[in-house]
Amino acid sequence: MAQADTLAIILAAGMGTRMKSESPKVMHRLAGRSMLGHVLAAVDEAGIEQCMAVIGPDMAGVEAELDNWPRPAAHVVQAERLGTAHAVLQARERLMGPAPDRVLVLYGDTPLLTPHTLRRMAEGLTHADCVVLGFEAEDPEGYGRLLLSEDGALLAIREHADATDEEKSVTLCNSGVMAFRGAHILDLLEAVGNENAKGEYYLTDAIEIAHARGLRTIVETAPEDEVLGINSRMQLSEAEYVLQNRLRLKAMEAGATLIDPDSVFFCHDTVLGRDVTVEPNVVFGPGVRIGDGVQIKAFSHLEGADVEDGAVLGPFARLRPGAHIGAGAKVGNFVEIKKSEIESGAKVNHLTYIGDAVVGAGANIGAGTITCNYDGFNKYQTRIGAGAFIGSNSALVAPVSIGDGAYVGSGSVITRDVEADALAVGRGRQMSKAGWAAAFRARSGRKQAG
Numbered sequence: 001m002a003q004a005d006t007l008a009i010i011l012a013a014g015m016g017t018r019m020k021s022e023s024p025k026v027m028h029r030l031a032g033r034s035m036l037g038h039v040l041a042a043v044d045e046a047g048i049e050q051c052m053a054v055i056g057p058d059m060a061g062v063e064a065e066l067d068n069w070p071r072p073a074a075h076v077v078q079a080e081r082l083g084t085a086h087a088v089l090q091a092r093e094r095l096m097g098p099a100p101d102r103v104l105v106l107y108g109d110t111p112l113l114t115p116h117t118l119r120r121m122a123e124g125l126t127h128a129d130c131v132v133l134g135f136e137a138e139d140p141e142g143y144g145r146l147l148l149s150e151d152g153a154l155l156a157i158r159e160h161a162d163a164t165d166e167e168k169s170v171t172l173c174n175s176g177v178m179a180f181r182g183a184h185i186l187d188l189l190e191a192v193g194n195e196n197a198k199g200e201y202y203l204t205d206a207i208e209i210a211h212a213r214g215l216r217t218i219v220e221t222a223p224e225d226e227v228l229g230i231n232s233r234m235q236l237s238e239a240e241y242v243l244q245n246r247l248r249l250k251a252m253e254a255g256a257t258l259i260d261p262d263s264v265f266f267c268h269d270t271v272l273g274r275d276v277t278v279e280p281n282v283v284f285g286p287g288v289r290i291g292d293g294v295q296i297k298a299f300s301h302l303e304g305a306d307v308e309d310g311a312v313l314g315p316f317a318r319l320r321p322g323a324h325i326g327a328g329a330k331v332g333n334f335v336e337i338k339k340s341e342i343e344s345g346a347k348v349n350h351l352t353y354i355g356d357a358v359v360g361a362g363a364n365i366g367a368g369t370i371t372c373n374y375d376g377f378n379k380y381q382t383r384i385g386a387g388a389f390i391g392s393n394s395a396l397v398a399p400v401s402i403g404d405g406a407y408v409g410s411g412s413v414i415t416r417d418v419e420a421d422a423l424a425v426g427r428g429r430q431m432s433k434a435g436w437a438a439a440f441r442a443r444s445g446r447k448q449a450g
């Protein structure tokens with residue numbers, strides 16, 4: 001269903017003091033993306049075209065996140081936190097005629113909601129005026145309780161602090177997500193008062209008011225782990241756990257083998273091809289794309305990297321932003337690649353740093369090779385031609401170019417360009433003195449005895 005005339009309002013004005021953090025709560029990250037980013041993504045994926053956030057004063061980082069989102073989201077500032085109904089009312093201008101057909105209220109600190117659930121909420125409005133997303137809480141302490149009539153209609157939401165003991169025994173709780181027909185929302189919000197335990201304007205009170213006015217109020221439900229609200233670092237880690245499990249499942253469903261899924265950590269945007277094998281203890285940072293049939297061996301760390309089909313990485317490989325690994329190439333243990341092209345079939349197997357470089361197709365980079373790309377001020381390029389052979393423990397001092405098919409002798413420090421098919425050796429010449437060691441031992445032994 002197209003959600004063209006649906007507006008999502010994301011409440012994000014709270015600082016989240018329990019996070020004990022300098023940054024606003026919704027900027028804390030899960031799988032490499034802010035909580036707010038996760039909510040914005042769910043809104044986009046649900047096909048909801050209008051989005052606005054209610055934020056607190058002095059939240060420059062949050063504003064930037066909204067402005068830099070692919071489809072920039074508007075925001076309004078709630079100067080004083082007087083409650084969730086008051087927060088939604090900050091969007092009053094957008095809610096005045098002509099109001100959008102449907103308005104969804106979401107929380108910036110409830111980042112695991114799926115687009116599917118958002119669509120269900122919007123669709124619920126085809127036969128109701130207000131839809132509340134509820135869940136069965138294992139521990140309902142602190143949540144608003146959903147009070148239903150005998151026939152399952154939603155009568156009211158009672159906040160924990162205001163609930164009687166009988167109401168507290170209800171385990172069906174308010175997730176915070178609500179959908180309203182646009183024609184009613186403003187009237188309902190304006191009728192909400194603040195005579196309650198916290199002295200706040202509760203959005204939840206809009207339901208009892210709607211019901212009293214003869215509007216149809218219903219409940220949709222979701223599993224508890226989808227509506228997890230984050231108030232503390234503990235809950236942040238619980239949400240990360242849920243999200244990682246989703247991403248692991250998605251990777252396996254798309255045709256990747258994860259030998260020990262629990263030890264593989266994905267970023268929200270990781271893309272894996274088919275028949276990829278990921279060994280235990282691999283971490284994906286942002287911006288990684290892996291082609292088909294790639295093997296990623298244990299303890300590798302990848303970010304901002306593009307890996308073509310059939311490449312083999314690790315164990316203990318580190319790919320940093322701008323690493324492009326060609327088809328069938330090999331990047332072995334304790335190898336770091338940054339902003340470099342490793343062309344198809346090239347091998348960089350052991351103990352090497354390749355930065356700001358091109359390694360031509362089929363080249364072989366010996367153990368311990370270093371591209372010296374940085375002089376403390378600027379970065380310089382290294383070019384290694386196709387089929388070149390770099391002997392072990394060589395330092396290639398950039399800017400420098402090694403021609404196609406050239407050889408570099410082990411232990412060289414290469415500071416000048418090497419022609420194609422040439423041999424370059426840049427190291428102290430070896431000298432040998434026959435019998436020197438024996439003579440030295442004899443001499444030294446005599447001194448000690450005397």
Ligand code: UD1
Nearest residue numbers: 011012013014081082083084087143144174175176202229
């Ligand atoms: C709210 C619900 C409760 C529900 C619970 C689910 C109300 C009155 N209560 O309670 O029924 O079970 O969430 O987690 O709605 N916010 C603002 N401005 C404000 C107040 C809040 O932007 O003036 C934002 C917060 O940043 C947060 C969200 O709204 O993202 C929820 O506010 P919070 O104070 O955490 O509500 P709860 O007491 O948890």
Ligand code: CA
Nearest residue numbers: 109229230231
């Ligand atoms: Ca809360």
